[in-house]
Amino acid sequence: MRTWSSLSLMALAACAVAPTPPAPAPPAAATAPARIAVTADDGFELTMWRKAPARPRRAVLLVHGRTWSGRPDFDLQVPGEARSFMDALVAQGYAAYALDLRGYGATPRDATGFLTPERAAADTAAALRAIGGAPALFGWSRGSLVAQLTAQRHPELLGALILFGYPADPDRKPAESPEPDVPARKPTTAEAAAEDFIAPGVISRRAIAAYVQAALAADPVRADWRHEAEWRQLAPEAVHVPVLLIQAELDPLGDTGALARLFTRLGTRDRQWVMVPRGDHAALLEDTAPRLIAAIRAFLDRP
Numbered sequence: 689m690r691t692w693s694s695l696s697l698m699a700l701a702a703c704a705v706a707p708t709p710p711a712p713a714p715p716a717a718a719t720a721p722a723r724i725a726v727t728a729d730d731g732f733e734l735t736m737w738r739k740a741p742a743r744p745r746r747a748v749l750l751v752h753g754r755t756w757s758g759r760p761d762f763d764l765q766v767p768g769e770a771r772s773f774m775d776a777l778v779a780q781g782y783a784a785y786a787l788d789l790r791g792y793g794a795t796p797r798d799a800t801g802f803l804t805p806e807r808a809a810a811d812t813a814a815a816l817r818a819i820g821g822a823p824a825l826f827g828w829s830r831g832s833l834v835a836q837l838t839a840q841r842h843p844e845l846l847g848a849l850i851l852f853g854y855p856a857d858p859d860r861k862p863a864e865s866p867e868p869d870v871p872a873r874k875p876t877t878a879e880a881a882a883e884d885f886i887a888p889g890v891i892s893r894r895a896i897a898a899y900v901q902a903a904l905a906a907d908p909v910r911a912d913w914r915h916e917a918e919w920r921q922l923a924p925e926a927v928h929v930p931v932l933l934i935q936a937e938l939d940p941l942g943d944t945g946a947l948a949r950l951f952t953r954l955g956t957r958d959r960q961w962v963m964v965p966r967g968d969h970a971a972l973l974e975d976t977a978p979r980l981i982a983a984i985r986a987f988l989d990r991p
Contacts, residue, residue, distance in 0.1 A: 721763055721774065721786070723794065728814045735794035736815050737763065739774045740783035746847075746988060747783040747819050750774070751812055753829030753853070755880060755910060757793025758786030760902040761828065764973055766895045773972050776981045782988075785823070787815045789834070791911035801871035803911055805918035809837040813845055822847035824988055828972065829853040829941065833919060840926045849927065850984060852934040853969050857946035858953060861920045871912035876904060887938045887968040890975045899973060924953035931959040932987040934980060936967030960987055 721737035728734055737758055740747075750773070752761045763786065764771040774784035788795040789811060790803045797803075812834055816823060825846045827835025832851040839849045881903040885896050931954055935942045951961050962983040967976040 721759070724785075724818070726787075726811075726815050726818045728811050730810075732790070732798050732811075733795075734790070734811055734814065735788045736818065737774075737786040737788075738783065739763070739778050741778050741781055743781075744783035745781040747785060747821060747823035748777055748850075748984070748988075749812070749815055749819060749823045749825050749846075750784065750786045751825070751827040751831035751834050752786070752789070752792065753831050754913075755876065755907065756903045757788045757795075757906050759788075759793060760899060760906050762786040762972075764895070764899055764902060766892075766898045769892065769895055771895055771898075771973055771977075773977060773980075776977060777984075780981060780985050783819075785815065785819055787812060789911075793906045797871070797911075801873075801912060802868075802914045804913065804915040805834065805837055805921075806915070808834045809841055812838040813842045816842070816845040824848040824850060824984075826850040826852065826984070829855055829969065833922060836922055836924075836927060837919075839929050840921070840923065843927075843929050846929055848930045848932065848988060850932045850934065850987070852972065852980065853936070853939060853941060854933065854947060854950065855941040856919070856922065856950075857943065858922070858924055858949045859946075862916050864917055867914050868912070872910070873912065874910045876907055876910050878904060884968065884970040885974070886940070887966055887971075887974065887976075890966055890968075891970075891973065895973070924950050925955045928955045930987075931956055932983065933959070933961045934964060934983055935961065936964045936969065936971040936976065938966065938968040939971070941969055 721739045724736045724738055726734040726736050750762045752758050762773045777784040789808050791797040825835045832854045878900050881900040882896055885891055933951055935947055964971050964976050964979045972980050
C-alpha cells in the first residue's frame with residue numbers, strides 16, 4: 689500500500705503497487721445489525737444500522753451510493769465468504785453504522801418523494817449527532833459527495849472524512865436542468881446491481897449473485913433525486929477535517945486527474961491518498977476490501 693500527502697499526476701502514474709493480499713477467512717457466524725431510529729432536523733425518521741464490538745475504539749458512519757442502500761452495500765452476507773464491510777470494521781475494533789438515506793432501504797421517502805444533496809447532508813449530520821463522539825464519516829460513490837457536503841456544513845460533528853469511489857471533478861460543476869415534479873419510481877434491475885463488478889478474479893460469482901439478490905430486495909425501486917445543482921456547493925478548500933481519499937486502480941469513476949485536483953485543493957493539511965491495486969468501484973465488497981480496511985485503520989490510528 690502506498691499513501692501520498694502531496695502528489696503530482698506524473699508521480700502517481702509512476703508509482704508501483706504491491707500485490708493484493710488474500711481475502712480474510714470467513715467469519716464463524718454473522719449477526720444481524722441492530723436497527724436504530726434517527727430523527728432528522730425536520731422530524732422525519734431515518735433508519736441506521738449498527739454493528740459493534742463490546743468496547744469499540746471508535747465509530748465509523750457509512751453512507752451508501754446512488755442506487756443501493758446501507759445493508760447490501762456494507763453488510764453483504766455470503767455463506768462461506770467474508771464480504772461484510774461492517775463486520776470487517778468490527779473485527780478491527782470499530783463500531784460500524786450504516787445510514788439508509790430517504791427513499792433507500794428501510795427509510796421511506798418523505799412527502800416530496802425526492803432526495804436532494806442538501807437534505808442528504810442534513811440527514812447524515814443527524815446520524816452523526818445520534819452516534820456522538822465525532823465519528824469518522826465514510827462515503828462511497830455518491831455517498832462520498834454527501835459526506836463531503838456534510839463535512840463542509842458540520843465539521844464539528846465528525847473526526848475524519850473518508851472518500852471512496854469519488855465520482856466528481858472539482859472543475860466540472862453540474863449543469864442546471866429542468867426539475868421533475870413527480871418521482872419516476874423506476875424499478876431497479878439485476879444488471880444495474882451487478883454492473884460495478886468489473887475487476888477480474890477479485891470476487892466469486894456466488895458473492896455477486898448474493899449482492900444482486902440483496903440489492904433488489906432492499907431497493908426494488910430507484911430513489912429519485914432533484915435539485916442536483918446543489919452539488920455545485922462542493923468545494924475542497926472548504927473541507928477542514930482530516931481526509932483519507934481512497935482510489936481503486938480499476939474504478940472507471942475514479943479519474944486520477946480529477947482526484948488530484950480534489951486532493952491538492954483540500955482545506956486540510958492532514959490528508960492521505962491511498963491506491964488500492966486491482967480494485968474497482970465495488971472494491972469494498974471484493975477480495976480487495978482488506979486494503980480499504982487497512983488504510984482506514986492506519987489513518988484513524990495515525991499519531
